[in-house]
Amino acid sequence: MHDGFFQRLSSAVGSHGPLCVGLDPSAKLLSAWGLTDDATSAERLARTTIAAAQGAAGIVKVQVAFFERHGAAGYASLERVIADARAVGLVVIADAKRGDIRSTNEGYADAWLSDHSPLAVDALTVSCYLGIDAMTPVFELAHASGRGVFAVAASSNDEGRDLQTARQASGVTVESELLRALGVADERLGGAGAPPRCLGAVVGAQRRPDGLSAFDGPVLVPGIGAQGSGPAELGELLGAMSHRVVAVNVSRAILGAGPSPDAVRATISRLASELR
């Protein structure tokens, strides 16, 4: 790792735009590709898509759940998928939504953000029901290893709204407090220097949490297409955050074009230029 995560992500977005290719080998998509439901097939779908993304997009996001459902064999496939994507220069985000108490989070940090781990990625998504401060070991290892974290602030799905808009004792909503706390933690990691901006947030395309305009970290936007957000909502969000580095994840629209590698590549190229 030479540059920090923010520099690598910025460079990828500068070269190819914000498109993040979602690698989600769900049971349904394996079936749609005419593949058997096993780890080998999940790996094949993902690596076919990585090959199609090369040169057309700069970022991929692996959905860990769809490898974990194949157990250890799925994780062995996931290790090869991550290695493959990193070898061709893609920025790799592991979408795992990990999060626990502090001592357990040391384990998750080791798994995804340490140089010697076979699962090491550029950035990890985390979910903070147990408190943002409990994520400190993850934040610290991300910074130390030149990697990044995306904490879910305002998710794209409607089921999350009641919790994420609940008001803490301070009067601030959960999602806004998370954005604020991420900024504080990021500044602290920077010490006397510039903030590393290694701590990003997940914000659905249709969400506008208070504090978003003041948030300086990278933003990962899920849910384009399948989760109900359209290009108009996305355009507004991107406009509102034009000073920031944003990655826009698209999964089903891309993988649904398969199994033809050419069709997958054409879809990635079209979406990449639409988003640029």
Next chain:
Amino acid sequence: MHDGFFQRLSSAVGSHGPLCVGLDPSAKLLSAWGLTDDATSAERLARTTIAAAQGAAGIVKVQVAFFERHGAAGYASLERVIADARAVGLVVIADAKRGDIRSTNEGYADAWLSDHSPLAVDALTVSCYLGIDAMTPVFELAHASGRGVFAVAASSNDEGRDLQTARQASGVTVESELLRALGVADERLGGAGAPPRCLGAVVGAQRRPDGLSAFDGPVLVPGIGAQGSGPAELGELLGAMSHRVVAVNVSRAILGAGPSPDAVRATISRLASELR
């Protein structure tokens, strides 16, 4: 799976009391046991502890983070640890705090709660930042396969308090709303019959969320000892929930007695009788 999860858990607690033996092969504990920091060692620590627990305790909880940090090799070890614990009749809880949007949760449900998965356990912990209703696929597969779920309501760590006590638009706190929603979801799964009580909650020993006394599902209590809760707080909680099935997790006090299997077994036996 012949009985449902609630029956198996009740039977284990009836025979051995509420002690749940925490299998947390952290880097620190591997070192304290004089073991190298790898998947083989994590497996050895866990399986030594399972052998020590046999006949003395009825429930174990594996901390998935401490296997995930070894990648696919760690998951291969975890599969053997789960198989080992189930083979000797222990109720096995996977502490993974999984949680995402609905379609992704289908993947996590498959991983931990489906009969054909090599990671299949008796119950899975989940974390609901993305909303309790998004967990429906996990709840439904737990019920269909005779397994269980523990959703974190009020965690033992202090960093979680601000979020968990935030008030939703209805005026109810996040933790209390979660308990209420778990009860509603559980009743719905029961259909015209009795509630299956396959949906439990994680509640720290020192926490008393509103609605706890009305919550009928099983309760998993973490954080005894190392996380600052003492026997007095635990006694009060157990007294307040004497009509309910409760599992009390103890990890560091047990694993810290190692590496001598006899010392681990003596500690488990002592704690089991103290908690009964």
